[in-house]
Every structure is written in C-alpha cells, then in structure tokens.
Amino acid sequence: GSLIATGCDDCKLRTMGAPMCSIVGSTMILSCPDLKMASEFDPLVWSQPLPAQLGGGTMLHAAVGLKRQDLTKAVLGKGVCPTVIAQHNLGCSAIELAVRMEDLPTAQIILDKARLQDFIPEHLARTVASMIREGVRVRQNVPPTQSLFGERFPWVNAQLPSEGDVARPLRTAVFDVVAFSEEAERLANPQRHGGRKGQVQIRMCPWRDLLDHTNGMLEALALTCDCELLLDPVVEAFLFHKWVTYGSSFFLARSCVSAAMLALFSLDPLSRGSVPSVAAPIVACAVLGERAWVAIRTGGISSFDVFIDVQAPALVLGLAATTQLGMHPPRELVSYAALVLWCHAGLLLKGFEGTAALISSLHVIVSDALPFLSVLLMAITAFGQAFAKFGVSGEGGERGSATSTSDASFGHGISLHESLHMVYVFMVKGDGLADALGHDLAEEPWLNILWYLCSIFGTIVMLNMLIALMGDSFERIQGMRVAEFRKQRAGILREIEVCLPGVVLRWLNPPGYLYTCRPVDLGGEERSEWEGFVGEIRKDVKKLAAKLASHEDAAKAEAKRAEDTAKAEAARVAATQDDAAKQQDDAAQAEAKGVAALQEDVRKLAEQTEQIATNVDK
Numbered sequence: 001g002s003l004i005a006t007g008c009d010d011c012k013l014r015t016m017g018a019p020m021c022s023i024v025g026s027t028m029i030l031s032c033p034d035l036k037m038a039s040e041f042d043p044l045v046w047s048q049p050l051p052a053q054l055g056g057g058t059m060l061h062a063a064v065g066l067k068r069q070d071l072t073k074a075v076l077g078k079g080v081c082p083t084v085i086a087q088h089n090l091g092c093s094a095i096e097l098a099v100r101m102e103d104l105p106t107a108q109i110i111l112d113k114a115r116l117q118d119f120i121p122e123h124l125a126r127t128v129a130s131m132i133r134e135g136v137r138v139r140q141n142v143p144p145t146q147s148l149f150g151e152r153f154p155w156v157n158a159q160l161p162s163e164g165d166v167a168r169p170l171r172t173a174v175f176d177v178v179a180f181s182e183e184a185e186r187l188a189n190p191q192r193h194g195g196r197k198g199q200v201q202i203r204m205c206p207w208r209d210l211l212d213h214t215n216g217m218l219e220a221l222a223l224t225c226d227c228e229l230l231l232d233p234v235v236e237a238f239l240f241h242k243w244v245t246y247g248s249s250f251f252l253a254r255s256c257v258s259a260a261m262l263a264l265f266s267l268d269p270l271s272r273g274s275v276p277s278v279a280a281p282i283v284a285c286a287v288l289g290e291r292a293w294v295a296i297r298t299g300g301i302s303s304f305d306v307f308i309d310v311q312a313p314a315l316v317l318g319l320a321a322t323t324q325l326g327m328h329p330p331r332e333l334v335s336y337a338a339l340v341l342w343c344h345a346g347l348l349l350k351g352f353e354g355t356a357a358l359i360s361s362l363h364v365i366v367s368d369a370l371p372f373l374s375v376l377l378m379a380i381t382a383f384g385q386a387f388a389k390f391g392v393s394g395e396g397g398e399r400g401s402a403t404s405t406s407d408a409s410f411g412h413g414i415s416l417h418e419s420l421h422m423v424y425v426f427m428v429k430g431d432g433l434a435d436a437l438g439h440d441l442a443e444e445p446w447l448n449i450l451w452y453l454c455s456i457f458g459t460i461v462m463l464n465m466l467i468a469l470m471g472d473s474f475e476r477i478q479g480m481r482v483a484e485f486r487k488q489r490a491g492i493l494r495e496i497e498v499c500l501p502g503v504v505l506r507w508l509n510p511p512g513y514l515y516t517c518r519p520v521d522l523g524g525e526e527r528s529e530w531e532g533f534v535g536e537i538r539k540d541v542k543k544l545a546a547k548l549a550s551h552e553d554a555a556k557a558e559a560k561r562a563e564d565t566a567k568a569e570a571a572r573v574a575a576t577q578d579d580a581a582k583q584q585d586d587a588a589q590a591e592a593k594g595v596a597a598l599q600e601d602v603r604k605l606a607e608q609t610e611q612i613a614t615n616v617d618k
Contacts, residue, residue, distance in 0.1 A: 060094045060110070067103050076113040096127045099134075108136050125207050125215045132220035138229060169519065172241040174211065176512040199520040204513050205234055211241070211514060213497050213505040218242075219298075221490035227483040237516045239486055242493050246508045250496045251351050254290070258348060261287055262341050265316055281320040288313035290499060297498040304363075305347050312337075312344035356488045357481040365473045372469055376462055380427065383454045384420035390446060426451065427458030 063071035092100065098107035111131070131138055209215055221235065229235060264280040291309040298306075315337040322329045349355035477484060497505060 058094070061097055064094055064097050064101070064103065064106055064110075067101070067106065069106055069109060072106055072109055076110065093124065093127070095124070095131075099127055099130050104131070104134055104136055107131055111136070111138060125209045125212065125217055129216040129220040132224050132226070132229065133216070137226060170237065170240055171517040172237050172244070173515050173517075174241070174510055174512040175515055176510075200517050201520050202515060202517050204515050205237070206513065208511060208513060210234075210238060211509040212511070213502070213509055218490050218494040218497060222487060222494050224487070227480050230483040230486045233516075235486065237514060239489050239493065241514060242509070243489060247489075247493045247496055250500075251492055255348050255351070257283060257287055258345060261313065261316060262345050265338070265341055277320060277323060281317055284313040284316040284320070288317060294495045294498055298494065308340060308343050308347060312340045315340055350488045351492050353485050356485040357477055360484040360488065361474050361477040364477050365470050368469060368473045369466065372462075372466060376427075376458075376466075379458060379462065380420060380423050383423040383426075383450065383458070384416065386450055387422065387447070388416045388419040390444075390450075423454055423458070426454050427463065 060072065060075045063075050095107055095110050098104070098110060108131075111128075128138060210217070217238070221230065221239070224230070261280065261283045264276045264283060267276040288310065291306070291313065295303075295306045295310060315333075319329050319334060319337055347359065350359045500508075
C-alpha cells in the first residue's frame with residue numbers, strides 16, 4: 001500500500017498518511033480473479049473486514065480510496081455490503097471517507113444506496129451536514145411522502161399507534177434508551193395536555209448525535225437551498241425541539257432588548273442628563289456586542305441583515321456619545337438612525353411563523369428587482385437629460401426673440417436633478433405636463449412628445465413589468481413558505497448557539513435519541529407543506545400522475561386480457577388443427593387398411609381361380 005501510494009498522482013492521498021495509503025493498497029484485491037470467483041459463491045466476501053495492514057476497512061473503503069466509482073457501484077450492487085459501517089483504523093465510514101476526500105459524487109452514490117442499515121456510525125450526522133453544506137442533494141431519491149432519515153436509516157417504531165393527547169400536532173423528547181415503556185407513556189400523555197384524545201404514533205430517530213451542537217447541522221440547514229430537505233419530518237422535529245427547549249426563550253430575550261433600545265431612542269436620548277440618555281448607550285453596547293460576535297462567528301458580515309443589526313446599535317451608541325460630548329449631531333443622521341432602528345426591529349419578525357415568509361419575500365423581491373431598477377434608472381436619466389437639454393438649448397438660442405421667451409425661462413428654471421425628479425414624478429404619479437411646467441411650456445410640441453414617451457414607457461410598460469415581477473417573486477416564496485420559515489429558524493438557532501458556551505449547549509442538548517409524537521391522522525399523501533399557486537400545481541400534477549398511472553394500469557390489464565384471449569384462441573385453433581390432423585391420419589390409416597384387405601381378398605380370389613383352373617385341367 002505504501003509503495004502504490006508513493007507513486008500515486010493524487011496529492012490528497014499522499015497527505016492523508018499511512019492509513020489512507022493502506023486503503024489504496026487494498027484496491028489490488030479488487031482485481032483478483034479468485035476474489036471475483038469466490039464472491040459469486042459467497043457474496044459476503046465483499047463485506048468482510050480487510051486485514052489491519054490493508055486498512056482494516058471493507059472493499060467499499062478500498063473502492064472509495066482510489067475514487068473508482070465503477071468499483072464502488074460494483075461493490076454496492078452486491079446488496080450486502082454495509083455501506084455505513086465504521087472503519088477500524090481510520091474510525092470513519094465509507095461516506096465519511098468520501099466526504100473527507102472531497103469526492104462528493106461518490107458520497108452521493110453511497111448515500112443513494114444506504115438504506116435499511118442496522119448500524120449507524122456515531123458521527124454520521126456530521127457527515128450528512130457536510131454533504132448538505134457542499135450542495136449534495138441528500139433527498140434525491142427519497143419519495144416526497146417519506147422522511148430522509150426514515151427512508152435511508154429507518155425510524156424505529158417505539159410502539160404501535162396508541163391512545164394519547166392530540167392537542168398539539170408535534171411533541172418531541174430526548175431519551176437515552178431505545179426500548180422504553182414509561183418514557184413513551186409520558187410523551188404520549190404529558191402532564192399538561194389539551195384534553196383531546198386520539199391515536200398517536202411515537203417514533204425514534206436512530207441518530208444519537210443529531211442534536212449535538214458540534215455536528216454543524218444547524219449551519220447546513222441555515223445555508224441550504226434544498227427546500228425538499230427543509231420539508232423533511234426529521235428536520236422539522238430537529239428544529240422544533242431546539243426551538244421549544246431553549247431557542248424561543250433566548251430569541252424573546254433578544255427581541256425585548258432590541259425593543260427596549262428602540263423605545264429608549266424614541267424617548268429622545270439626545271437630551272443630556274435624562275434617563276434615556278444614560279440607559280440607551282448601555283443597551284446599545286449590549287446589542288452591538290452580541291450582534292458583532294454573531295457576525296464574526298457565523299461569517300455573515302457581508303449579509304445585509306447582519307449589517308443592519310450591527311449598524312443600528314452603533315448609530316445609537318454614536319449619537320449618545322456625541323450628545324454627551326456636547327456636540328449636536330446632524331438632523332439627517334438622527335433621522336437615518338431612526339430608520340435603521342425600525343429596520344432592525346422589522347428583521348426580528350423572521351422568528352415568527354406568520355411573518356418569516358414576508359421578510360424572505362422582501363429579500364427576494366429586492367434581489368430580483370435589481371436588474372429592473374437599473375433599467376428604470378437608465379430610463380429616468382435618459383428622459384431627464386432630454387428635458388434638461390431642451391431647456392439649455394432654449395437658453396442659448398434666440399433669447400431676445402419673443403418666441404424663445406418660454407424656452408429661456410425653462411432653461412433658467414430647471415436643472416438636471418430637477419428634471420430627473422420631474423421624470424420620476426411623471427412615471428410614478430402620472431402627473432400631466434402642465435402640472436409640472438405650467439400651461440405655457442405644456443404647449444411645446446417636443447415637450448409633449450417627450451411626456452407621451454415617458455408615460456408610455458415608464459408608467460405603462462415599466463411599472464406593470466415591476467408589478468408582474470414582484471407578483472412572481474412573492475408567489476414563488478409563498479409556495480415555499482414553510483421551507484423558508486424553517487430556514488430562518490435554523491439561522492436564528494445558529495446565532496443563539498454561537499453566543500452560548502459549550503457547557504451550556506451540552507446541558508441543553510443532552511446525548512440521546514430524538515423521539516417524536518404525532519397524531520396518526522396527520523400526514524399522508526394529501527398533506528403537503530407546499531402552499532400557494534405552486535402547491536396547487538403540485539397537487540394537480542400529482543392527481544394527473546395518479547390518473548395516468550391508473551390509466552396505464554388499466555391499459556396494461558386490458559393488454560394482458562387481450563393477450564390471454566389471443567393465447568386462448570391460438571390454443572383452441574391449435575387444438576382444432578390437432579383434431580383435424582388426427583382425423584385425417586385416422587381416415588388415411590382406415591383407407592390403407594381397407595386397400596390392404598381388398599388386395600388380400602383379390603390375391604385369395606386369384607389363388608382360388610388358379611386352383612379351379614388347375615382342377616379343370618386335371
């Protein structure tokens with residue numbers, strides 16, 4: 001293994017040390033004819049651990065070691081290889097090995113084949129989080145009605161559907177046991193229940209380290225764009241448990257501090273010696289420190305939301321310090337600080353289910369409208385300069401003549417920035433030319449032509465295009481409302497966890513298995529987390545697919561029925577032909593027998609005639 005790795009062209013293999021080199025050496029076995037022959041008689045050969053000097057893993061580890069996707073598919077095709085079993089020497093599974101080598105296509109292949117495994121590695125949640133961050137579609141081959149983790153690594157049914165409290169659609173708990181009875185009863189019938197009883201189903205997610213704050217799952221969910229993953233039931237239970245356990249309390253505390261900062265700023269903290277002028281800097285320092293720490297730890301300094309969250313307390317602190325020093329800040333800065341503070345308060349609405357999608361819609365609409373706004377700004381500049389140049393030309397022309405009086409007054413009375421404002425008013429408010437320039441200039445033919453062009457292009461074309469663009473963006477976000485809400489919640493929980501020490505997080509997220517309790521009647525094929533116009537399209541497509549499938553099944557049944565009928569008719573014709581042939585054979589045989597008997601009679605008659613002739617001669 002060391003000799004092969006020495007001449008290997010892949011620098012990643014050479015830098016990973018001797019254990020990885022041993023895996024490379026074990027790939028020699030994969031091309032051995034005796035092994036291939038033995039695997040035909042005993043498929044378990046592919047899952048046997050290799051010797052320690054060859055890495056101690058399985059044949060799958062060896063195939064991943066050289067990035068041989070063909071060998072990986074061949075090993076996985078045997079169907080008996082434990083795709084997620086831990087390797088002895090490296091202490092990592094085949095999926096983790098592929099991720100460590102940054103071979104994401106191979107990791108995707110292994111993950112697609114990883115189903116119904118009895119053994120789950122301890123750090124598999126960290127590996128899946130790494131794959132999510134790298135953009136691997138971990139729900140690529142999972143049916144929409146099933147869970148990612150439930151399909152690839154099945155939920156363990158703690159018990160059959162039983163009687164329990166159905167007041168809440170979801171309850172979660174963490175237990176350190178797999179087989180339980182009292183814990184299930186406590187989860188199905190909590191001490192404080194809503195009084196409604198019904199059938200509930202308790203299940204367990206077999207990932208013991210799912211809630212561990214060091215596996216990076218929250219970061220991966222906060223940065224992913226895979227809506228199918230965010231709609232997964234296990235992701236829902238994961239975020240719900242963290243939010244109910246500690247996330248909502250810390251978020252409400254942070255919201256109260258931000259609201260207190262806004263209230264103190266509204267009470268005029270710029271007056272020296274007042275209570276708001278003393279309390280506002282203290283609260284602003286606390287908010288600024290927390291937001292700056294979050295921005296540094298999460299690497300989101302370039303984000304617009306983080307920029308607003310950091311800028312708002314910084315402005316309050318700066319204005320308070322300026323006032324205490326006896327200086328008077330500019331009125332524009334104070335007004336801008338009020339605007340930023342209210343934007344900071346509005347961003348806190350991301351933590352609530354009803355308003356998280358609206359905040360996301362604003363982000364998407366602004367992002368989608370940037371190219372349109374560039375074209376609109378260019379159009380405003382073009383029409384504004386056209387109006388301004390008309391006035392400048394009138395000013396430099398025949399100023400002494402009577403016909404150029406209006407042109408001269410237009411040239412003296414409007415500048416470029418004024419003409420830009422005028423064109424903006426034309427497009428947005430739809431004002432007439434006489435309202436902006438007066439009745440004298442409204443009679444100018446060229447100004448009327450410019451006004452008509454500005455109204456048609458700006459008011460009719462561009463603004464209606466903007467409305468259509470905003471409606472499309474809003475509908476797209478509303479169709480992914482639940483996914484966007486869970487993504488926002490994952491981001492908030494991530495910000496909370498980076499502010500808490502590891503000891504507190506280990507206490508808040510004890511090791512164990514995540515159990516969920518849901519009413520049995522929830523879920524199923526008719527329940528969908530997609531809403532809005534896109535959701536209706538999905539439902540219609542699903543119904544159409546079901547109808548086509550039923551038609552296809554009916555067509556297959558009809559074809560099979562016709563085939564059976566054709567076979568029966570062919571069999572009947574064949575039987576008739578056999579009977580006719582048999583009858584012909586029997587008739588031929590009977591005729592042959594008759595001819596033979598007649599010939600025998602003729603022979604006997606000839607003999608008798610000859611005997612008579614002989615007797616007559618005698």
